[in-house]
Amino acid sequence: MPRAIWNGAISFGLVNIPVKLVTATQSKKVSFREVRRGDNSRIRHRKVAANDGEEVTQDQIVKGYEIAPDRYVVLDPDELKALDPGRSRAIDIEDFVDLADIEPLQYESSYYLLPGEMGGKSYELLRRAMQETGKAGVARFTLRSKQYLAVLRPVGPALAVSTLLYHDEVVSPAQLDGLPEDVEVADRELTMASSLIESMTVAWDPTRYEDEHRQRVLELIERKAEGEDLAEASTPERDAGDVVDLMAALEASLSAAKAGDEPRDAGRRDTA
Structure with a gap:
């Protein structure tokens, strides 16, 4: 509770x-400490002034609002507290x-x-x-x-x-560049896309979706903590591919979805 x-x-x-x-x-992200390679000594970060590199104590720190490069309006804690x-x-x-x-x-x-x-x-x-x-x-x-x-x-x-x-504080779509304009979508294309969406639609269940990367990180930590010597491995980058025929991609994706297969590679050109 x-x-x-x-x-x-x-x-x-x-x-x-x-x-x-x-x-x-509640955050479930895996947190790490910064340590020195070799002896695992903790890394400490100190606050220093950019002008002379001198360490600054907390009582010397005030808030400054930058109005131009390297020009600040300085506000004392009491001034902010009054607001x-x-x-x-x-x-x-x-x-x-x-x-x-x-x-x-x-x-x-x-x-x-x-x-x-x-x-x-x-x-x-x-x-x-x-x-x-x-x-x-x-x-x-x-x-x-x-x-x-x-x-x-x-x-x-x-x-x-x-x-x-x-x-x-929210960016309006009107401020975005690069959105499609005057794009014609054929009725058949829209019908196929709608059918594909329907075929992939399920009841919302948040437990279907796990943080797979976090789980892999925790498993790696557990294995290393037990002293297992791990060979270097990297996750291959997934190529989005190029869609060369929209209708062919939709038809193949819809067929794969109905058959229970993964439709992700349908209609893509081999870029190798």
């Missing part, structure tokens, strides 16, 4: 629901929106909300009402002296809150 990292209340209108915030994700949003124990819902309308690119970090003492009924009422209406609550809350824009939504029997990037 994750430990609560924040206690407060969901607030909307005149309703207040006591809740506890717990983490909804902090202040302590708050409320997740203030400002609006309700259709959950499907929120662009997934805006999602940042996610947490679960658990009902606080005496808050079970109002918690469940809000969760069920949002689930039945397909709505999500757009809110603001303060965590560790930083104010976040967030979306509150039902996830199974729980409520979850995800911090959001602001709209100007």
Whole structure:
């Protein structure tokens, strides 16, 4: 059971629901320490000034905003602290929106909300009402002296809150170069592509997808820890190949998918 990292209340209108915030994700990435080859001595990193190479202590460090090359506006910690949003124990819902309308690119970090003492009924009422209406609550809350824009939504029997990037932090497709323009797609090509997608469609099950690279790294670590002498091996680079005939590729892929084979190499030219 994750430990609560924040206690407060969901607030909307005149309703207040006591809740506890717990983490909804946990990193499983393999972490390494930097050590010196030969004796495995830990590597230490020191902070030094670029001008003279002198080591800098923490009390000498201030924040500088670069306004031009090597020109900074320096801000003291007290000046920044004065701009902090202040302590708050409320997740203030400002609006309700259709959950499907929120662009997934805006999602940042996610947490679960658990009902606080005496808050079970109002918690469940809000969760069920949002689930039945397909709505999500757009809110603001303060965590560790930083104010976040967030979306509150039902996830199974729980409520979850995800911090959001602001709209100007997400790159718009209109800013992208190189997207296809005035491309004609034949009806038959679209039908074939749609059929291929349908043939490869399964019910979403996150347990189908494992971090294979992480598992290989952990297995390597275990084998080396047991003293096994491993020959150098490299994973061959996978060549995407060149699609030379779109319809031929679609037809071959669809046939392979229906037969239960891998369709990945269909319609590609040998580049060897």
